[in-house]
Amino acid sequence: MLAAGGPIMAQERHLFLVVCFVMLFVIGPVLLLTPLFAWYYRLSNTKSVYRPEWAFNWPLEGFIWIPPIVIVMVLGLFLWNDTHTLDPYKPLVSDKPATRIQAVALDWKWLFIYPDAGVATVNQMVFPADRPVHLDITSGTVMQSLLLPRLAGQIYAMAGMTTELNLAADHPGDFSGENVQYSGDGFPHEHFPVRALAPGDYAAWLAAARADPGRLDLAGYKRLAAAREVSGPRLFGTVAPDLFHGILDQTMPGVRSADMTMKGMK
CATH class of the missing domain: 1.10.287.90 (Helix Hairpins)
Incomplete structure:
Protein backbone atom coordinates (compact mmCIF):
# COMPACT_ATOMS: atom_id res chain seq x y z
CA MET A 1 0.00 0.00 0.00
CA LEU A 86 -12.98 4.61 -3.96
CA ASP A 87 -16.07 2.66 -5.04
CA PRO A 88 -14.53 -0.22 -7.02
CA TYR A 89 -17.39 -0.01 -9.54
CA LYS A 90 -16.72 3.66 -10.26
CA PRO A 91 -14.93 4.13 -13.62
CA LEU A 92 -11.74 6.16 -13.59
CA VAL A 93 -11.84 9.50 -15.37
CA SER A 94 -9.67 9.40 -18.47
CA ASP A 95 -9.63 10.68 -22.03
CA LYS A 96 -8.75 7.14 -23.18
CA PRO A 97 -11.05 4.10 -23.18
CA ALA A 98 -10.51 1.52 -20.47
CA THR A 99 -8.91 -1.83 -21.22
CA ARG A 100 -11.53 -4.49 -20.48
CA ILE A 101 -10.41 -7.69 -18.77
CA GLN A 102 -12.63 -10.53 -17.53
CA ALA A 103 -11.10 -12.41 -14.60
CA VAL A 104 -12.16 -15.92 -13.58
CA ALA A 105 -10.92 -17.51 -10.34
CA LEU A 106 -10.23 -21.25 -10.61
CA ASP A 107 -8.49 -24.01 -8.60
CA TRP A 108 -5.71 -22.71 -8.16
CA LYS A 109 -5.12 -20.26 -10.92
CA TRP A 110 -6.56 -17.16 -12.53
CA LEU A 111 -7.93 -16.92 -16.06
CA PHE A 112 -7.92 -13.47 -17.72
CA ILE A 113 -9.97 -12.95 -20.87
CA TYR A 114 -9.47 -9.89 -23.09
CA PRO A 115 -12.82 -9.68 -24.90
CA ASP A 116 -11.89 -6.76 -27.14
CA ALA A 117 -8.61 -8.36 -28.21
CA GLY A 118 -9.88 -11.95 -28.44
CA VAL A 119 -7.05 -13.44 -26.35
CA ALA A 120 -6.71 -14.92 -22.87
CA THR A 121 -3.98 -15.60 -20.33
CA VAL A 122 -3.62 -17.88 -17.34
CA ASN A 123 -1.67 -16.75 -14.28
CA GLN A 124 -0.62 -13.48 -15.87
CA MET A 125 -2.39 -10.14 -16.25
CA VAL A 126 -1.05 -7.62 -18.76
CA PHE A 127 -2.43 -4.18 -19.58
CA PRO A 128 -1.27 -0.81 -20.95
CA ALA A 129 -0.05 1.71 -18.40
CA ASP A 130 -1.45 4.74 -20.24
CA ARG A 131 -5.17 4.08 -19.60
CA PRO A 132 -7.61 2.71 -17.00
CA VAL A 133 -8.41 -0.97 -16.63
CA HIS A 134 -11.91 -2.31 -16.02
CA LEU A 135 -12.19 -5.82 -14.55
CA ASP A 136 -15.30 -8.03 -14.54
CA ILE A 137 -14.67 -10.77 -11.99
CA THR A 138 -16.32 -14.11 -11.27
CA SER A 139 -15.37 -17.55 -9.97
CA GLY A 140 -15.63 -20.93 -11.60
CA THR A 141 -15.13 -22.61 -8.24
CA VAL A 142 -15.41 -21.60 -4.57
CA MET A 143 -15.45 -17.97 -3.45
CA GLN A 144 -12.07 -16.28 -3.81
CA SER A 145 -10.75 -12.74 -3.41
CA LEU A 146 -8.63 -10.89 -5.94
CA LEU A 147 -5.96 -8.58 -4.53
CA LEU A 148 -3.59 -6.39 -6.55
CA PRO A 149 -1.59 -4.94 -3.63
CA ARG A 150 0.03 -1.88 -5.25
CA LEU A 151 -2.80 -1.10 -7.65
CA ALA A 152 -6.15 -1.64 -5.92
CA GLY A 153 -7.81 -3.20 -2.90
CA GLN A 154 -9.29 -6.67 -2.75
CA ILE A 155 -12.66 -7.67 -4.16
CA TYR A 156 -14.44 -11.01 -4.00
CA ALA A 157 -15.05 -13.42 -6.86
CA MET A 158 -18.17 -15.60 -6.51
CA ALA A 159 -19.59 -18.28 -8.78
CA GLY A 160 -22.59 -17.16 -10.83
CA MET A 161 -22.05 -13.50 -9.93
CA THR A 162 -20.01 -10.62 -11.33
CA THR A 163 -18.07 -8.07 -9.34
CA GLU A 164 -16.15 -5.15 -10.84
CA LEU A 165 -12.88 -3.38 -10.21
CA ASN A 166 -11.42 -0.28 -11.83
CA LEU A 167 -7.72 0.57 -11.60
CA ALA A 168 -4.77 2.04 -13.43
CA ALA A 169 -0.98 2.09 -13.24
CA ASP A 170 0.92 5.37 -13.03
CA HIS A 171 3.82 4.00 -15.04
CA PRO A 172 5.01 0.79 -16.72
CA GLY A 173 6.23 -1.77 -14.22
CA ASP A 174 5.89 -5.23 -12.74
CA PHE A 175 3.39 -5.78 -9.96
CA SER A 176 1.75 -8.80 -8.35
CA GLY A 177 -1.69 -10.26 -7.81
CA GLU A 178 -3.04 -13.06 -5.66
CA ASN A 179 -6.02 -14.77 -4.12
CA VAL A 180 -6.36 -13.88 -0.44
CA GLN A 181 -9.41 -16.05 0.34
CA TYR A 182 -8.44 -19.56 1.49
CA SER A 183 -9.56 -21.99 -1.20
CA GLY A 184 -7.90 -25.34 -0.55
CA ASP A 185 -4.60 -27.14 -1.03
CA GLY A 186 -3.17 -24.93 -3.78
CA PHE A 187 -4.05 -21.64 -2.09
CA PRO A 188 -0.41 -20.73 -1.12
CA HIS A 189 0.62 -20.86 -4.79
CA GLU A 190 -2.29 -18.87 -6.23
CA HIS A 191 -0.46 -15.70 -7.15
CA PHE A 192 0.53 -14.27 -10.50
CA PRO A 193 2.57 -11.47 -12.11
CA VAL A 194 0.85 -8.26 -13.22
CA ARG A 195 2.59 -6.28 -15.97
CA ALA A 196 1.78 -2.69 -16.90
CA LEU A 197 3.37 -2.02 -20.29
CA ALA A 198 4.09 1.08 -22.33
CA PRO A 199 1.66 1.44 -25.28
CA GLY A 200 4.13 0.14 -27.85
CA ASP A 201 5.15 -2.81 -25.69
CA TYR A 202 1.49 -3.68 -25.02
CA ALA A 203 0.74 -3.65 -28.76
CA ALA A 204 3.69 -5.98 -29.33
CA TRP A 205 2.49 -8.27 -26.52
CA LEU A 206 -1.00 -8.41 -28.03
CA ALA A 207 0.46 -9.32 -31.43
CA ALA A 208 2.48 -12.13 -29.85
CA ALA A 209 -0.54 -13.34 -27.89
CA ARG A 210 -2.73 -13.45 -31.03
CA ALA A 211 -0.04 -15.49 -32.78
CA ASP A 212 -0.26 -18.19 -30.10
CA PRO A 213 -1.96 -21.34 -31.50
CA GLY A 214 -3.91 -21.99 -28.31
CA ARG A 215 -7.72 -21.74 -28.55
CA LEU A 216 -10.04 -21.40 -25.58
CA ASP A 217 -13.71 -22.28 -25.91
CA LEU A 218 -16.16 -23.62 -23.34
CA ALA A 219 -14.86 -27.19 -23.72
CA GLY A 220 -11.28 -25.98 -23.34
CA TYR A 221 -12.31 -23.92 -20.33
CA LYS A 222 -13.74 -27.04 -18.65
CA ARG A 223 -10.45 -28.87 -19.17
CA LEU A 224 -8.54 -25.89 -17.81
CA ALA A 225 -10.82 -25.64 -14.78
CA ALA A 226 -10.39 -29.36 -14.07
CA ALA A 227 -6.59 -29.06 -13.98
CA ARG A 228 -5.65 -28.62 -10.33
CA GLU A 229 -2.74 -26.26 -10.95
CA VAL A 230 -1.07 -24.71 -13.97
CA SER A 231 2.66 -24.06 -13.85
CA GLY A 232 3.70 -20.73 -15.30
CA PRO A 233 1.72 -18.29 -17.45
CA ARG A 234 -0.19 -19.58 -20.50
CA LEU A 235 -1.53 -17.82 -23.59
CA PHE A 236 -4.54 -18.47 -25.77
CA GLY A 237 -4.45 -16.68 -29.13
CA THR A 238 -8.12 -17.27 -29.83
CA VAL A 239 -11.05 -17.07 -27.43
CA ALA A 240 -14.63 -18.09 -28.15
CA PRO A 241 -17.00 -15.09 -28.25
CA ASP A 242 -18.93 -14.41 -25.02
CA LEU A 243 -16.97 -17.10 -23.16
CA PHE A 244 -17.23 -15.16 -19.90
CA HIS A 245 -21.02 -15.31 -19.93
CA GLY A 246 -20.84 -18.98 -20.85
CA ILE A 247 -18.75 -19.53 -17.69
CA LEU A 248 -21.38 -17.69 -15.66
CA ASP A 249 -24.10 -19.92 -17.12
CA GLN A 250 -22.09 -22.99 -16.09
CA THR A 251 -22.31 -22.00 -12.43
CA MET A 252 -25.76 -20.34 -12.53
CA PRO A 253 -27.68 -21.79 -15.50
CA GLY A 254 -30.12 -19.40 -17.14
CA VAL A 255 -28.93 -16.34 -15.20
CA ARG A 256 -26.92 -13.68 -16.99
CA SER A 257 -24.26 -11.54 -15.34
CA ALA A 258 -26.41 -8.40 -15.69
CA ASP A 259 -28.97 -10.03 -13.41
CA MET A 260 -26.48 -11.07 -10.73
CA THR A 261 -24.03 -8.25 -10.12
CA MET A 262 -23.02 -7.34 -6.61
CA LYS A 263 -23.89 -3.71 -7.38
CA GLY A 264 -27.51 -4.63 -7.93
CA MET A 265 -27.83 -6.98 -4.94
CA LYS A 266 -30.09 -5.79 -2.11
Whole structure:
Protein backbone atom coordinates (compact mmCIF):
# COMPACT_ATOMS: atom_id res chain seq x y z
CA MET A 1 0.00 0.00 0.00
CA LEU A 2 2.77 2.47 0.92
CA ALA A 3 4.49 1.86 -2.44
CA ALA A 4 1.43 2.79 -4.52
CA GLY A 5 1.65 1.99 -8.23
CA GLY A 6 -1.56 3.70 -9.33
CA PRO A 7 -4.13 6.37 -8.44
CA ILE A 8 -6.47 4.04 -6.55
CA MET A 9 -3.81 2.77 -4.19
CA ALA A 10 -2.43 6.30 -3.80
CA GLN A 11 -5.84 7.43 -2.51
CA GLU A 12 -6.08 4.40 -0.22
CA ARG A 13 -2.62 5.18 1.13
CA HIS A 14 -3.71 8.77 1.84
CA LEU A 15 -6.76 7.52 3.73
CA PHE A 16 -4.63 5.05 5.68
CA LEU A 17 -2.21 7.78 6.76
CA VAL A 18 -5.09 10.09 7.77
CA VAL A 19 -6.63 7.33 9.89
CA CYS A 20 -3.24 6.60 11.51
CA PHE A 21 -2.79 10.30 12.35
CA VAL A 22 -6.27 10.61 13.87
CA MET A 23 -5.80 7.41 15.87
CA LEU A 24 -2.69 8.93 17.47
CA PHE A 25 -5.13 11.00 19.53
CA VAL A 26 -6.45 7.70 20.92
CA ILE A 27 -3.28 5.74 21.53
CA GLY A 28 -1.12 8.78 22.41
CA PRO A 29 -2.82 9.61 25.75
CA VAL A 30 -2.89 5.91 26.65
CA LEU A 31 0.84 5.48 26.03
CA LEU A 32 1.66 8.67 27.93
CA LEU A 33 -0.74 8.42 30.87
CA THR A 34 -0.38 4.70 31.65
CA PRO A 35 3.27 4.91 32.83
CA LEU A 36 2.55 8.33 34.43
CA PHE A 37 -0.32 6.93 36.52
CA ALA A 38 1.71 3.86 37.42
CA TRP A 39 4.60 6.06 38.56
CA TYR A 40 2.46 8.58 40.49
CA TYR A 41 0.43 5.96 42.35
CA ARG A 42 3.41 3.75 43.19
CA LEU A 43 3.46 2.30 46.66
CA SER A 44 6.38 4.48 47.80
CA ASN A 45 4.60 7.76 46.93
CA THR A 46 2.98 8.72 50.21
CA LYS A 47 1.76 12.04 48.76
CA SER A 48 -0.71 10.40 46.36
CA VAL A 49 -4.31 11.03 47.47
CA TYR A 50 -6.53 8.11 48.43
CA ARG A 51 -10.22 8.92 47.75
CA PRO A 52 -12.36 5.86 48.45
CA GLU A 53 -15.62 7.88 48.22
CA TRP A 54 -14.81 9.59 44.89
CA ALA A 55 -17.50 8.87 42.32
CA PHE A 56 -17.90 11.61 39.70
CA ASN A 57 -16.01 14.47 38.09
CA TRP A 58 -17.32 16.62 35.23
CA PRO A 59 -13.94 17.58 33.70
CA LEU A 60 -12.85 13.92 33.75
CA GLU A 61 -16.12 12.79 32.16
CA GLY A 62 -15.66 15.40 29.43
CA PHE A 63 -12.10 14.21 28.84
CA ILE A 64 -13.35 10.61 28.57
CA TRP A 65 -16.28 11.21 26.20
CA ILE A 66 -15.71 14.36 24.11
CA PRO A 67 -12.42 13.39 22.35
CA PRO A 68 -13.73 9.94 21.26
CA ILE A 69 -16.90 11.52 19.89
CA VAL A 70 -14.86 14.07 17.91
CA ILE A 71 -12.54 11.32 16.63
CA VAL A 72 -15.47 9.19 15.44
CA MET A 73 -17.02 12.19 13.68
CA VAL A 74 -13.75 13.08 11.93
CA LEU A 75 -13.15 9.47 10.84
CA GLY A 76 -16.76 9.15 9.71
CA LEU A 77 -16.40 12.26 7.52
CA PHE A 78 -13.28 10.95 5.82
CA LEU A 79 -14.59 7.40 5.45
CA TRP A 80 -17.94 8.52 4.04
CA ASN A 81 -16.26 10.63 1.38
CA ASP A 82 -13.55 8.13 0.48
CA THR A 83 -15.93 5.16 0.44
CA HIS A 84 -17.76 6.82 -2.44
CA THR A 85 -14.58 8.09 -4.09
CA LEU A 86 -12.98 4.61 -3.96
CA ASP A 87 -16.07 2.66 -5.04
CA PRO A 88 -14.53 -0.22 -7.02
CA TYR A 89 -17.39 -0.01 -9.54
CA LYS A 90 -16.72 3.66 -10.26
CA PRO A 91 -14.93 4.13 -13.62
CA LEU A 92 -11.74 6.16 -13.59
CA VAL A 93 -11.84 9.50 -15.37
CA SER A 94 -9.67 9.40 -18.47
CA ASP A 95 -9.63 10.68 -22.03
CA LYS A 96 -8.75 7.14 -23.18
CA PRO A 97 -11.05 4.10 -23.18
CA ALA A 98 -10.51 1.52 -20.47
CA THR A 99 -8.91 -1.83 -21.22
CA ARG A 100 -11.53 -4.49 -20.48
CA ILE A 101 -10.41 -7.69 -18.77
CA GLN A 102 -12.63 -10.53 -17.53
CA ALA A 103 -11.10 -12.41 -14.60
CA VAL A 104 -12.16 -15.92 -13.58
CA ALA A 105 -10.92 -17.51 -10.34
CA LEU A 106 -10.23 -21.25 -10.61
CA ASP A 107 -8.49 -24.01 -8.60
CA TRP A 108 -5.71 -22.71 -8.16
CA LYS A 109 -5.12 -20.26 -10.92
CA TRP A 110 -6.56 -17.16 -12.53
CA LEU A 111 -7.93 -16.92 -16.06
CA PHE A 112 -7.92 -13.47 -17.72
CA ILE A 113 -9.97 -12.95 -20.87
CA TYR A 114 -9.47 -9.89 -23.09
CA PRO A 115 -12.82 -9.68 -24.90
CA ASP A 116 -11.89 -6.76 -27.14
CA ALA A 117 -8.61 -8.36 -28.21
CA GLY A 118 -9.88 -11.95 -28.44
CA VAL A 119 -7.05 -13.44 -26.35
CA ALA A 120 -6.71 -14.92 -22.87
CA THR A 121 -3.98 -15.60 -20.33
CA VAL A 122 -3.62 -17.88 -17.34
CA ASN A 123 -1.67 -16.75 -14.28
CA GLN A 124 -0.62 -13.48 -15.87
CA MET A 125 -2.39 -10.14 -16.25
CA VAL A 126 -1.05 -7.62 -18.76
CA PHE A 127 -2.43 -4.18 -19.58
CA PRO A 128 -1.27 -0.81 -20.95
CA ALA A 129 -0.05 1.71 -18.40
CA ASP A 130 -1.45 4.74 -20.24
CA ARG A 131 -5.17 4.08 -19.60
CA PRO A 132 -7.61 2.71 -17.00
CA VAL A 133 -8.41 -0.97 -16.63
CA HIS A 134 -11.91 -2.31 -16.02
CA LEU A 135 -12.19 -5.82 -14.55
CA ASP A 136 -15.30 -8.03 -14.54
CA ILE A 137 -14.67 -10.77 -11.99
CA THR A 138 -16.32 -14.11 -11.27
CA SER A 139 -15.37 -17.55 -9.97
CA GLY A 140 -15.63 -20.93 -11.60
CA THR A 141 -15.13 -22.61 -8.24
CA VAL A 142 -15.41 -21.60 -4.57
CA MET A 143 -15.45 -17.97 -3.45
CA GLN A 144 -12.07 -16.28 -3.81
CA SER A 145 -10.75 -12.74 -3.41
CA LEU A 146 -8.63 -10.89 -5.94
CA LEU A 147 -5.96 -8.58 -4.53
CA LEU A 148 -3.59 -6.39 -6.55
CA PRO A 149 -1.59 -4.94 -3.63
CA ARG A 150 0.03 -1.88 -5.25
CA LEU A 151 -2.80 -1.10 -7.65
CA ALA A 152 -6.15 -1.64 -5.92
CA GLY A 153 -7.81 -3.20 -2.90
CA GLN A 154 -9.29 -6.67 -2.75
CA ILE A 155 -12.66 -7.67 -4.16
CA TYR A 156 -14.44 -11.01 -4.00
CA ALA A 157 -15.05 -13.42 -6.86
CA MET A 158 -18.17 -15.60 -6.51
CA ALA A 159 -19.59 -18.28 -8.78
CA GLY A 160 -22.59 -17.16 -10.83
CA MET A 161 -22.05 -13.50 -9.93
CA THR A 162 -20.01 -10.62 -11.33
CA THR A 163 -18.07 -8.07 -9.34
CA GLU A 164 -16.15 -5.15 -10.84
CA LEU A 165 -12.88 -3.38 -10.21
CA ASN A 166 -11.42 -0.28 -11.83
CA LEU A 167 -7.72 0.57 -11.60
CA ALA A 168 -4.77 2.04 -13.43
CA ALA A 169 -0.98 2.09 -13.24
CA ASP A 170 0.92 5.37 -13.03
CA HIS A 171 3.82 4.00 -15.04
CA PRO A 172 5.01 0.79 -16.72
CA GLY A 173 6.23 -1.77 -14.22
CA ASP A 174 5.89 -5.23 -12.74
CA PHE A 175 3.39 -5.78 -9.96
CA SER A 176 1.75 -8.80 -8.35
CA GLY A 177 -1.69 -10.26 -7.81
CA GLU A 178 -3.04 -13.06 -5.66
CA ASN A 179 -6.02 -14.77 -4.12
CA VAL A 180 -6.36 -13.88 -0.44
CA GLN A 181 -9.41 -16.05 0.34
CA TYR A 182 -8.44 -19.56 1.49
CA SER A 183 -9.56 -21.99 -1.20
CA GLY A 184 -7.90 -25.34 -0.55
CA ASP A 185 -4.60 -27.14 -1.03
CA GLY A 186 -3.17 -24.93 -3.78
CA PHE A 187 -4.05 -21.64 -2.09
CA PRO A 188 -0.41 -20.73 -1.12
CA HIS A 189 0.62 -20.86 -4.79
CA GLU A 190 -2.29 -18.87 -6.23
CA HIS A 191 -0.46 -15.70 -7.15
CA PHE A 192 0.53 -14.27 -10.50
CA PRO A 193 2.57 -11.47 -12.11
CA VAL A 194 0.85 -8.26 -13.22
CA ARG A 195 2.59 -6.28 -15.97
CA ALA A 196 1.78 -2.69 -16.90
CA LEU A 197 3.37 -2.02 -20.29
CA ALA A 198 4.09 1.08 -22.33
CA PRO A 199 1.66 1.44 -25.28
CA GLY A 200 4.13 0.14 -27.85
CA ASP A 201 5.15 -2.81 -25.69
CA TYR A 202 1.49 -3.68 -25.02
CA ALA A 203 0.74 -3.65 -28.76
CA ALA A 204 3.69 -5.98 -29.33
CA TRP A 205 2.49 -8.27 -26.52
CA LEU A 206 -1.00 -8.41 -28.03
CA ALA A 207 0.46 -9.32 -31.43
CA ALA A 208 2.48 -12.13 -29.85
CA ALA A 209 -0.54 -13.34 -27.89
CA ARG A 210 -2.73 -13.45 -31.03
CA ALA A 211 -0.04 -15.49 -32.78
CA ASP A 212 -0.26 -18.19 -30.10
CA PRO A 213 -1.96 -21.34 -31.50
CA GLY A 214 -3.91 -21.99 -28.31
CA ARG A 215 -7.72 -21.74 -28.55
CA LEU A 216 -10.04 -21.40 -25.58
CA ASP A 217 -13.71 -22.28 -25.91
CA LEU A 218 -16.16 -23.62 -23.34
CA ALA A 219 -14.86 -27.19 -23.72
CA GLY A 220 -11.28 -25.98 -23.34
CA TYR A 221 -12.31 -23.92 -20.33
CA LYS A 222 -13.74 -27.04 -18.65
CA ARG A 223 -10.45 -28.87 -19.17
CA LEU A 224 -8.54 -25.89 -17.81
CA ALA A 225 -10.82 -25.64 -14.78
CA ALA A 226 -10.39 -29.36 -14.07
CA ALA A 227 -6.59 -29.06 -13.98
CA ARG A 228 -5.65 -28.62 -10.33
CA GLU A 229 -2.74 -26.26 -10.95
CA VAL A 230 -1.07 -24.71 -13.97
CA SER A 231 2.66 -24.06 -13.85
CA GLY A 232 3.70 -20.73 -15.30
CA PRO A 233 1.72 -18.29 -17.45
CA ARG A 234 -0.19 -19.58 -20.50
CA LEU A 235 -1.53 -17.82 -23.59
CA PHE A 236 -4.54 -18.47 -25.77
CA GLY A 237 -4.45 -16.68 -29.13
CA THR A 238 -8.12 -17.27 -29.83
CA VAL A 239 -11.05 -17.07 -27.43
CA ALA A 240 -14.63 -18.09 -28.15
CA PRO A 241 -17.00 -15.09 -28.25
CA ASP A 242 -18.93 -14.41 -25.02
CA LEU A 243 -16.97 -17.10 -23.16
CA PHE A 244 -17.23 -15.16 -19.90
CA HIS A 245 -21.02 -15.31 -19.93
CA GLY A 246 -20.84 -18.98 -20.85
CA ILE A 247 -18.75 -19.53 -17.69
CA LEU A 248 -21.38 -17.69 -15.66
CA ASP A 249 -24.10 -19.92 -17.12
CA GLN A 250 -22.09 -22.99 -16.09
CA THR A 251 -22.31 -22.00 -12.43
CA MET A 252 -25.76 -20.34 -12.53
CA PRO A 253 -27.68 -21.79 -15.50
CA GLY A 254 -30.12 -19.40 -17.14
CA VAL A 255 -28.93 -16.34 -15.20
CA ARG A 256 -26.92 -13.68 -16.99
CA SER A 257 -24.26 -11.54 -15.34
CA ALA A 258 -26.41 -8.40 -15.69
CA ASP A 259 -28.97 -10.03 -13.41
CA MET A 260 -26.48 -11.07 -10.73
CA THR A 261 -24.03 -8.25 -10.12
CA MET A 262 -23.02 -7.34 -6.61
CA LYS A 263 -23.89 -3.71 -7.38
CA GLY A 264 -27.51 -4.63 -7.93
CA MET A 265 -27.83 -6.98 -4.94
CA LYS A 266 -30.09 -5.79 -2.11
